Amino acid sequence: MTDVPYSPARQSSAGKVALRWGLYLILGIFAVYYLMPLFVMITTSLKSLEEIRTGDLVSLPREVTFDAWAKAWSGACTGIQCEGVRPYFWNSVLIAVPGVLISTLLGAVNGYVVAQWRFKGANVIFALMLFGCFIPFQVVLLPMARMLGLLGMAGTIPGLIFVHVIYGIGFTTLFFRNYYVTIPVELVKAAKVDGASFLRIFWSIFLPLSIPIIVVSVIWQFTQIWNDFLFGVSFSSAGTQPVTVALNNIVNSTTGVKEYNVDMAAAIIAALPTLLVYVVAGKYFIRGLTAGSVKG
Amino acid sequence: MARWFETHLPKIVLAPSFIAVLIFVYGFIGWTAWVSLTRSKLLPKYEIVGFIQYDRLFASPRWDTAMTNLYIFGGMFIVISMVLGLILAILLDQQIRVEGAIRTIYLYPMALSMIVTGTAWKWILNPGLGVQAMVQGWGFENFKFDWLVNPDMAIYTIVLAAIWQSSGFVMALFLAGLRSVDTEIIRAAQIDGIPTWRVYTAIIIPSMAPIFLSAFIVLAHLAIKSFDLVIALTGGGPGYATDLPATYMYAMAFSRGDVGQAASSAMIMMLVIFIIVVPYLYSELRAKND
Numbered sequence: 001m002t003d004v005p006y007s008p009a010r011q012s013s014a015g016k017v018a019l020r021w022g023l024y025l026i027l028g029i030f031a032v033y034y035l036m037p038l039f040v041m042i043t044t045s046l047k048s049l050e051e052i053r054t055g056d057l058v059s060l061p062r063e064v065t066f067d068a069w070a071k072a073w074s075g076a077c078t079g080i081q082c083e084g085v086r087p088y089f090w091n092s093v094l095i096a097v098p099g100v101l102i103s104t105l106l107g108a109v110n111g112y113v114v115a116q117w118r119f120k121g122a123n124v125i126f127a128l129m130l131f132g133c134f135i136p137f138q139v140v141l142l143p144m145a146r147m148l149g150l151l152g153m154a155g156t157i158p159g160l161i162f163v164h165v166i167y168g169i170g171f172t173t174l175f176f177r178n179y180y181v182t183i184p185v186e187l188v189k190a191a192k193v194d195g196a197s198f199l200r201i202f203w204s205i206f207l208p209l210s211i212p213i214i215v216v217s218v219i220w221q222f223t224q225i226w227n228d229f230l231f232g233v234s235f236s237s238a239g240t241q242p243v244t245v246a247l248n249n250i251v252n253s254t255t256g257v258k259e260y261n262v263d264m265a266a267a268i269i270a271a272l273p274t275l276l277v278y279v280v281a282g283k284y285f286i287r288g289l290t291a292g293s294v295k296g
Numbered sequence: 297m298a299r300w301f302e303t304h305l306p307k308i309v310l311a312p313s314f315i316a317v318l319i320f321v322y323g324f325i326g327w328t329a330w331v332s333l334t335r336s337k338l339l340p341k342y343e344i345v346g347f348i349q350y351d352r353l354f355a356s357p358r359w360d361t362a363m364t365n366l367y368i369f370g371g372m373f374i375v376i377s378m379v380l381g382l383i384l385a386i387l388l389d390q391q392i393r394v395e396g397a398i399r400t401i402y403l404y405p406m407a408l409s410m411i412v413t414g415t416a417w418k419w420i421l422n423p424g425l426g427v428q429a430m431v432q433g434w435g436f437e438n439f440k441f442d443w444l445v446n447p448d449m450a451i452y453t454i455v456l457a458a459i460w461q462s463s464g465f466v467m468a469l470f471l472a473g474l475r476s477v478d479t480e481i482i483r484a485a486q487i488d489g490i491p492t493w494r495v496y497t498a499i500i501i502p503s504m505a506p507i508f509l510s511a512f513i514v515l516a517h518l519a520i521k522s523f524d525l526v527i528a529l530t531g532g533g534p535g536y537a538t539d540l541p542a543t544y545m546y547a548m549a550f551s552r553g554d555v556g557q558a559a560s561s562a563m564i565m566m567l568v569i570f571i572i573v574v575p576y577l578y579s580e581l582r583a584k585n586d
């Protein structure tokens with residue numbers, strides 16, 4: 001069959017142009033809808049409290065001031081402490097970096113075993129690990145609080161890293177397993193014939209092939225851990241709270257005047273790392289989101 | 297010895313993760329299930345007395361509100377996100393010139409923490425200085441939009457913010473689905489003069505059934521686990537008008553000191569997820585092994 005472009009005679013070209021414009025208009029309206037809260041956050045954070053009280057929600061700041069940003073970073077009160085989000089931002093970094101690295105490494109090794117070194121029961125083990133991704137974490141909250149206490153890790157940053165690794169390996173294993181099953185098993189067989197060991201095959205053959213899926217796993221885990229609130233609020237203590245918990249405390253602190261501009265600046269600071277990752281590596285972010293949900 | 301080690305190395309490498317999952321997922325679920333059958337109050341007790349915690353739970357008006365809210369929130373969130381996601385995906389599938397940029401804009405809320413989303417919407421929806429005040433300032437002095445502080449309407453602010461956060465993701469899922477439909481069939485239908493909307497309703501959308509299922513599972517899962525958004529946006533209030541099972545469980549566990557109630561509500565959440573996810577996982581794993 002020859003390649004016939006679709007051009008029904010019934011549709012007039014003027015109608016087509018109008019349809020096209022309508023299409024772009026609708027898409028534009030939705031773009032405004034998704035961008036509006038971010039726009040309002042940014043403009044509010046750049047206004048003075050006086051201007052917020054007298055002005056309009058969506059108006060641009062008459063006078064741009066970064067006072068709210070400075071206060072959000074190092075002066076806003078999260079309850080009785082008034083150090084801004086800065087210490088909590090670093091807590092989140094200290095939790096996320098090791099949490100991401102350890103869970104990704106474990107996921108890579110696990111995925112390699114489950115996909116390429118199948119032994120009896122490997123599929124059952126994988127299924128059990130996979131189901132762990134889907135449990136509501138409320139069901140492990142109480143025993144985990146006790147376990148962390150027993151291990152002497154209650155309210156500590158290592159304790160939070162531990163929790164994030166434990167409940168992250170299901171997903172990281174899934175990512176690597178689904179990536180490695182597409183590599184033919186003959187590759188491992190040939191390498192074994194040549195005398196390569198289990199670890200050597202992983203290190204010299206699989207790991208170099210894995211850059212894209214490592215990026216997906218790192219981004220997924222980073223977004224999950226950075227944005228986590230439930231574990232952070234349940235298992236941290238006053239000095240070890242992650243930035244999401246601090247942000248919530250700032251916004252809901254009842255002392256003094258409500259400073260919306262500081263709230264918004266703090267919210268943007270808390271959102272910046274994951275937003276940055278999304279803008280820089282959006283393709284991998286989407287791959288992580290859709291992994292496992294679209295068959296293919 | 298070295299040979300034994302080499303042949304069993306794969307299992308040895310997998311063992312720590314597997315043991316961790318056995319203890320921290322299945323062991324812990326078992327612990328919570330056990331405690332939910334006891335008289336535990338501030339501290340867990342281990343003497344099983346039966347289903348009294350569940351009886352208390354189902355008799356509690358606060359839990360009743362939480363479950364009703366889950367139906368309202370979950371139902372609206374899932375249906376509207378899917379409809380919106382599908383419409384946006386179809387619109388974006390018409391050879392749009394700036395598709396990449398638009399996709400980026402639609403999807404970025406998914407990168408944000410629910411706490412950030414809640415904070416932003418709390419500001420936008422606050423009646424004193426937000427949308428209500430803005431529209432009143434335009435001269436519509438009788439305009440009222442106080443959902444955030446209205447106990448009957450507050451749950452819909454959660455729906456609103458959650459859809460804003462997740463509908464772009466559903467759009468991305470559907471767009472991937474639309475692109476995977478066999479183009480030969482579509483072209484054949486177009487040559488036969490079948491109008492575009494018919495091509496969508498009769499050919500493309502029915503062939504995306506698995507993606508509808510995936511989107512449903514992901515959204516239902518998000519809805520049941522919803523916690524941060526409620527905390528940041530309404531704090532469960534006014535009163536406990538916007539409580540969801542997750543916030544109920546948290547309040548019982550950490551502020552009310554009622555471990556038995558916390559455990560039994562967590563088990564109900566677990567059960568709901570189980571009913572939704574297990575058939576899906578089972579079919580997925582079977583399909584992949586065939």
